Amino acid sequence: MSSAVILEAENLQRIYKMGSVEVGALRGVDLEVHHGEFVVILGVSGSGKSTLLHLLGGLDRPTEGRVLIEGEDLSELSDNQLADVRLRKVGFVFRFFNLMPQLTARGNVELPLFLADVPAQEAKTRSTELLDLVGLSERRDHRPMELSGGEQQRVAIARALANQPKIVLADEPTGNLDTATGADIIQLLREVNEEQRQTVIVVCHDQRLTSVADRVIEMRDGQFVSKRLGKGGKM
Amino acid sequence: MKARRILGLAWTNMKRRKFRTSLTALGIIIGIMATVSISALGTGFREEVSTRLLQGFEPDIISVLPASDLLTSWGFDYLTLYEAEDIAEMEGVEVAMPIQVRGTVLYHVDDDSNHVETRLIGANFTKLQQIYGHRLNFAEGGMPDPVENNSAILGFLSEPFFHAGDEVKANILFRNATGGLEFVNHTFTLSGILEEVGYSGAVPIDRSLFIPLETCSEIHNYEWIDAIIVKVEDPSLAGDVAQAIRDYYFDNVLVLVPSQVIETLDGIFNIINLFLVAIASIALLVAGVSILNIMLVSVMERTREIGIMKALGARSRTVLFQFLAEAAILGFLGGLIGIGLGYCLAYVLGQLAPRLVSALGLEGIFGTEFYLSPVLSIETFLFALAFAVVISILFALYPARKAAKLDPVRALRYE
Ligand SMILES: Nc1ncnc2c1ncn2[C@@H]1O[C@H](COP(=O)(O)OP(=O)(O)O)[C@@H](O)[C@H]1O
Numbered sequence: 001m002s003s004a005v006i007l008e009a010e011n012l013q014r015i016y017k018m019g020s021v022e023v024g025a026l027r028g029v030d031l032e033v034h035h036g037e038f039v040v041i042l043g044v045s046g047s048g049k050s051t052l053l054h055l056l057g058g059l060d061r062p063t064e065g066r067v068l069i070e071g072e073d074l075s076e077l078s079d080n081q082l083a084d085v086r087l088r089k090v091g092f093v094f095r096f097f098n099l100m101p102q103l104t105a106r107g108n109v110e111l112p113l114f115l116a117d118v119p120a121q122e123a124k125t126r127s128t129e130l131l132d133l134v135g136l137s138e139r140r141d142h143r144p145m146e147l148s149g150g151e152q153q154r155v156a157i158a159r160a161l162a163n164q165p166k167i168v169l170a171d172e173p174t175g176n177l178d179t180a181t182g183a184d185i186i187q188l189l190r191e192v193n194e195e196q197r198q199t200v201i202v203v204c205h206d207q208r209l210t211s212v213a214d215r216v217i218e219m220r221d222g223q224f225v226s227k228r229l230g231k232g233g234k235m
Numbered sequence: 236m237k238a239r240r241i242l243g244l245a246w247t248n249m250k251r252r253k254f255r256t257s258l259t260a261l262g263i264i265i266g267i268m269a270t271v272s273i274s275a276l277g278t279g280f281r282e283e284v285s286t287r288l289l290q291g292f293e294p295d296i297i298s299v300l301p302a303s304d305l306l307t308s309w310g311f312d313y314l315t316l317y318e319a320e321d322i323a324e325m326e327g328v329e330v331a332m333p334i335q336v337r338g339t340v341l342y343h344v345d346d347d348s349n350h351v352e353t354r355l356i357g358a359n360f361t362k363l364q365q366i367y368g369h370r371l372n373f374a375e376g377g378m379p380d381p382v383e384n385n386s387a388i389l390g391f392l393s394e395p396f397f398h399a400g401d402e403v404k405a406n407i408l409f410r411n412a413t414g415g416l417e418f419v420n421h422t423f424t425l426s427g428i429l430e431e432v433g434y435s436g437a438v439p440i441d442r443s444l445f446i447p448l449e450t451c452s453e454i455h456n457y458e459w460i461d462a463i464i465v466k467v468e469d470p471s472l473a474g475d476v477a478q479a480i481r482d483y484y485f486d487n488v489l490v491l492v493p494s495q496v497i498e499t500l501d502g503i504f505n506i507i508n509l510f511l512v513a514i515a516s517i518a519l520l521v522a523g524v525s526i527l528n529i530m531l532v533s534v535m536e537r538t539r540e541i542g543i544m545k546a547l548g549a550r551s552r553t554v555l556f557q558f559l560a561e562a563a564i565l566g567f568l569g570g571l572i573g574i575g576l577g578y579c580l581a582y583v584l585g586q587l588a589p590r591l592v593s594a595l596g597l598e599g600i601f602g603t604e605f606y607l608s609p610v611l612s613i614e615t616f617l618f619a620l621a622f623a624v625v626i627s628i629l630f631a632l633y634p635a636r637k638a639a640k641l642d643p644v645r646a647l648r649y650e
Pocket residue numbers: 016017018023024025043044045046047048049050051052
């Protein structure tokens with residue numbers, strides 16, 4: 001492996017406190033992801049996948065351990081700086097799409113661009129490109145309500161790519177889609193990974209994703225239990 | 236995120252929830268409407284009354300009237316020439332002019348085809364000149380010289396029936412000794428017709444027929460005086476002289492000082508204003524609480540959206556500003572609509588003013604044509620608008636902070 005390490009996690013732990021009960025959702029995870037890699041983390045529901053993804057993307061802070069993106073330690077950042085990391089360095093894709101219902105497909109893709117103060121004209125060009133890329137040239141002005149699940153997830157992927165992030169983090173992106181549509185989304189993520197050399201980390205329990213992964217990690221009870229190369233392995 | 240973008244996003248959100256937005260704005264609209272309409276009418280009323288008062292403002296003239304009070308039987312029932320003489324001798328008094336005031340109908344002596352209702356004022360012409368010389372400009376003729384028993388001058392009439400030199404018959408209405416109404420006719424020679432004065436003071440000049448006091452008294456056999464018009468040597472003495480007269484007659488007379496009347500009115504206006512401010516505050520407080528309430532519900536409902544915004548990289552501040560922007564837009568539009576409706580309401584109420592005046596029996600003071608025009612100054616407009624926006628933002632502060640502080644992970648999990 002020649003390319004640079006883009007993301008590191010060291011001894012990540014996350015304990016949720018619910019009153020006097022403590023839930024150890026993540027119990028010491030180490031991870032190193034290289035530029036352009038497609039990593040799939042498999043695990044059953046409740047194994048701590050979402051928790052891990054939130055920590056990797058700076059949406060939450062670990063109880064123990066640290067995350068470094070391009071060598072930058074997220075634990076040393078203020079809330080505002082962490083927001084900037086989410087804005088510019090990572091792109092999230094969620095199971096339930098999480099689009100803004102009042103905005104059109106274009107509006108949703110432009111939202112992170114405007115958050116980053118990209119001028120209107122540039123944002124328009126960029127959103128057009130991205131919607132073309134995910135195959136939604138015809139659906140730019142539709143609102144989420146008027147789009148199918150698969151189409152909504154495509155908008156979400158376009159939105160995640162808007163500010164050219166270092167890493168795309170996807171949380172069960174096929175979990176809310178039928179088999180065929182799910183396969184299309186897997187295909188799209190793979191294309192994005194291969195054609196743009198975009199680093200992608202997907203957490204899911206969809207075995208099909210292992211076919212496009214460079215690396216597959218299995219997770220159980222907040223820990224990694226096995227690591228192997230995926231069938232997509234291009235390294 | 237740029238302010239324009241935040242406003243745009245806020246506006247999109249508000250459009251999506253038209254009903255809720257209107258409901259929230261309703262409080263502001265009603266509050267501002269109430270405030271603006273009352274304040275516009277109040278200002279209109281103040282200006283109208285001040286104009287009327289100030290036009291005839293005579294800082295050096297005070298009026299002495301019998302203070303007869305039917306309930307307490309305190310006070311003089313009438314004044315006499317003796318009081319006029321006494322007052323004339325008092326310090327600071329330049330002229331004291333006793334007058335009688337009656338109503339009359341004027342005809343030409345041998346032609347009944349035209350007649351006009353006027354006021355009849357019995358007064359000494361020399362004193363009238365001394366007090367009102369500056370207001371007595373003759374359109375035709377001049378002062379009678381010498382003054383005869385049947386001399387008369389006529390104030391401005393809109394009907395051009397009478398001219399200098401005309402012989403006129405006055406049909407005078409009065410109350411006789413037993414209290415019954417009676418008429419008496421008397422013939423006068425008009426020595427002059429006055430130009431229009433346009434306003435009234437202690438002695439109205441337009442539409443008045445001035446005749447010598449002695450003649451007035453003789454023709455209906457009545458020696459009591461209705462009022463004594465007093466000119467003081469200097470306006471600054473008006474208050475002191477008035478008090479001296481009150482003291483001299485142990486408060487059995489009523490003494491009116493124009494500046495004191497205006498001060499009293501000003502005091503009343505200030506109380507009314509204070510009252511208005513109180514109403515406005517309450518109305519807007521209610522509006523504010525409704526904004527607070529609806530915004531809190533809105534933050535709950537939009538928890539997930541807030542989570543998305545944060546996941547995309549929005550800072551807490553951006554979320555805060557987005558909610559405040561919604562409140563500001565709401566306040567601005569609600570304020571504009573409220574001001575518009577408030578002005579319309581004030582206009583309608585102003586048109587009803589004559590009815591109110593007649594219902595209260597105040598035609599004597601305000602006349603029958605007392606239409607009130609609402610007055611909305613630029614200052615009031617801007618103040619109301621700013622107030623609406625500030626109140627909205629103030630009450631949105633708490634819900635907006637709540638939204639900004641939401642933990643993104645929890646917010647995203649929220650169903
Ligand atoms: N906010 C929270 N408070 C308490 N427990 C939580 C919270 N979020 C997740 N958990 C618990 O942590 C564990 C891991 O959750 P999660 O990361 O969502 O797993 P996965 O995404 O793999 O289904 C679960 O047992 C879950 O119940």
